[in-house]
Amino acid sequence: HMSGSILASVEVRHHENESSVSTLLNEVASLGEPRPGPSGRTSVPRAKRLSTPRIRAGVAGISAALGSRWVSNEEIAAMCPVWTPEDITRMTGVRERYWATQEETSVSLAVRAASELLGSQDLGLHEVDAIYCATGSPVAITPSTAALILACLSKGEPEPPLIQVTDINSACCGYLYALQAAWDAVNYNPEAKVLVVTTETPSRRLSSSAPST
Numbered sequence: 001h002m003s004g005s006i007l008a009s010v011e012v013r014h015h016e017n018e019s020s021v022s023t024l025l026n027e028v029a030s031l032g033e034p035r036p037g038p039s040g041r042t043s044v045p046r047a048k049r050l051s052t053p054r055i056r057a058g059v060a061g062i063s064a065a066l067g068s069r070w071v072s073n074e075e076i077a078a079m080c081p082v083w084t085p086e087d088i089t090r091m092t093g094v095r096e097r098y099w100a101t102q103e104e105t106s107v108s109l110a111v112r113a114a115s116e117l118l119g120s121q122d123l124g125l126h127e128v129d130a131i132y133c134a135t136g137s138p139v140a141i142t143p144s145t146a147a148l149i150l151a152c153l154s155k156g157e158p159e160p161p162l163i164q165v166t167d168i169n170s171a172c173c174g175y176l177y178a179l180q181a182a183w184d185a186v187n188y189n190p191e192a193k194v195l196v197v198t199t200e201t202p203s204r205r206l207s208s209s210a211p212s213t
Contacts, residue, residue, distance in 0.1 A: 057186040057187065063120065064113055065112040065113040065116070067099045067104055067203070068100075068101050069100065069101050070098055070099075071098070071099050072085070073085035073088040073095055106139060106200060107148045107199070109201070110149050110199040111149055113199075114197060115153065118195075123193065126157075127193055128195050129163065129185065130163060130164040130166070130182070130185050130192065130195070131146045131150055131163060131196075131197065132165075132181050132194065132197070133168065133178070133197045133198070134167075134170070134177065134199075135167065135168075135169065135174070135198065136174065144165060146167050147165045178196045178198065
């Protein structure tokens with residue numbers, strides 16, 4: 001079960017024309033102004049594309065953390081005798097996978113990945129503006145997983161940073177929504193750096209007495 005983290009960075013290109021801001025405001029103000037049409041009747045024009053600052057947001061780095069327990073199909077077949085290892089491979093296409101140990105949680109895996117990522121990017125936690133965490137297997141309803149990740153990353157900091165943290169629980173689409181939230185954040189603040197985390201530990205919800213899980 002994998003926890004991955006994405007840190008988004010941006011490159012900004014501003015208008016070279018100093019009067020572009022006033023020009024833009026004038027364009028916005030004139031969009032709804034009635035204008036005479038070809039027949040002489042007054043009509044409201046369609047909205048036209050405005051000249052806006054061009055913002056480029058990209059992924060600066062990716063890091064992942066796996067659970068420490070290696071599990072083969074043979075081990076699962078021993079827990080669920082109704083299947084053979086070959087049955088499991090045929091049904092899932094998977095021969096082996098990593099499960100979280102009893103000591104590992106969705107938070108600890110995320111912290112491990114995030115710490116590695118921040119180190120590889122030579123970034124301090126105080127330089128991060130927001131943390132969005134996509135998870136369907138939180139350790140608790142509250143506090144949020146993102147808040148717990150921040151608390152763990154803040155250990156040893158002389159002063160814990162004030163960072164916006166948000167959980168996004170939307171199953172398989174959660175990571176995409178978290179990326180969209182990060183994109184919106186850097187478009188609002190072109191200097192922002194956003195940590196996007198996806199972390200899952202579904203193996204905790206498996207039961208050897210219930211093969212359907």
